[in-house]
Amino acid sequence: MEQASFPGIAKIFSSPPLRITLITALFLIYPFLVSDYFIDIAFYFGIYALLGLSLNIVLGEVGLFDLGHAGFYAIGAYTTAILNTKFGVPILVLLPLSALAAALFAYVVFSPVIHLQGDYLLIVTLGMGEIVRLALINNPFGLTGGPNGVFGIDFPSLGAFLVVDSSLEYYFLIWLIVGLTILGLTRLQDSRIGRAWNYIREDETAANASGIDSRSYKLLAFVLGAALAGVAGNVYASKLMCVSPESFTFWESCLIFCIVLIGGMGSIPGVLIGAAFISLFPEIFRPFAMYRMLIFGSAMILMMMFRPGGVWPRKRGAVQYESLLGDTGRADV
């Protein structure tokens, strides 16, 4: 109904390339129109978008419950913090290293438990997230700085030419990463790997019988999701210049979980909407800080009741496939 009353707008938004161009243009112009404060909000939107996209691989595409995702985020952030402050490794070099560290951790931890189903796996992920946080607080080998965390993390820089040290530059750094991630994940969705993940989510027994090694594909999802969360941790650590365990609590995992649920499981535009909601919500409701959680909770309940598929669920069959074999003379079959 709404679309019918705005035929011009509806037409613009129904063309995917145009839609993507418009949104990209908006993201490029936005920071030049607003103050640093709003650029920072958009930066955190970017961080949550990346975290949401990383959890979406596990939760959205494969349907595995993961309530410990902040653990991977923490490992990325602390890898960056420790290697940078103690050994002076540059932040940009640590970007892939943080991803690798989180991915390796996911591989080691989840290899023995990946066969667990549904809520059992959920409990394991929950425990994993808490173990990581408690380990950080307990300052193992004097590396993590205990509850105070690690201070004095460097800016990302490429020699003297490109130094990322302003809000504007961080904004572009994170959204460049998010953009590339979206590109990669969109292509994965449309490949045999993305389909294999979806087959497992839909019916694991049938997926196995159709030739999908569900064990390795689930593990791949966890490893890839952890790697992306590790990247988010890297950028977050250098932006804040310090990391502490309280940034990676169970609540953080819940927020990331909500991003995927609100947006729509397995839907990339949905995750972006969910991330926008989670990062902008506290700002919008800042005047009623006391009632913020009340409103947030009610919004979640109403969402689950009236739109359980999320705000923007992935549309299957939206791309209408035409014949590759050509006309067989039997138009109806």
Next chain:
Amino acid sequence: MSERRTHASGEIVLETSGLTKIFGGLIAVNSIDLKVHKGEILSLIGPNGAGKTTVFNTVTGIYRPEFGEVFFKNEKITGKKPHQIISCGIARTFQNIRLFPDMTCRENVMAGQHCRSSAGLFSSIFKTPFQRREEDMIREVAEKRLRQVRLWKVRDELAKNIAYGSQRMLEIARALASDPVLLVLDEPSSGLNPRETWDLMVFLQGLIREEDITILLIEHDMNVVMGISDWVVVMDGGRKIAEGVPEDIYADQRVIEAYLGKEEEDYGDYGATAEH
């Protein structure tokens, strides 16, 4: 007793020897020997709980047998995992249809080609020429199979939204999309109306005629069993109690007893020719 009609090559596609599966204290499958010849339709029948589906699950790798071996084209496949079994060339369907409900019919059928393709993470992200060619191949096979089961026109519909009979055929199309040597169908006609059942029989016979394929079937509908089987194996209580061509099985005293129960001695001997 009539002779078994066999393929000119006489090749045995699937063979089980002494296959035994135990659940707790229950011997679900007790030392079953099966020989499936190339190009035939072999039906496995028996009353409920006879262990037919357990035989299927053991052959297709869902269960691991306690004793006995499974050979596929003279190669031992005992204990292989389901995803490895399908790449060997054994594709199956399920008794209660198991599709990917929230995916399109086309995506469902494309699943069958998964074991015949190999593009990895990096070639998928960078869309290498190899990956594109492979995707085209997957789509072509899916289209061929969807047309074959007459579901091409609903290719973009979600699998959960199509009719029950179509869902059964979609599951068969998905199995066929893996280019199987042996197709294992668990009660393909259950829930179908007589018309759809007839179409299914014609379809399966066409498949045997036109493609280099062998079919192993669990079936309850006696019309289907008698109509299309080349060989029938009867199970009861986990054991094989009889096997033969359909006409012989139809008249076999042990089979009738398994299905209808044994007669009391006092009531005389008129059960053998009655019933059905």
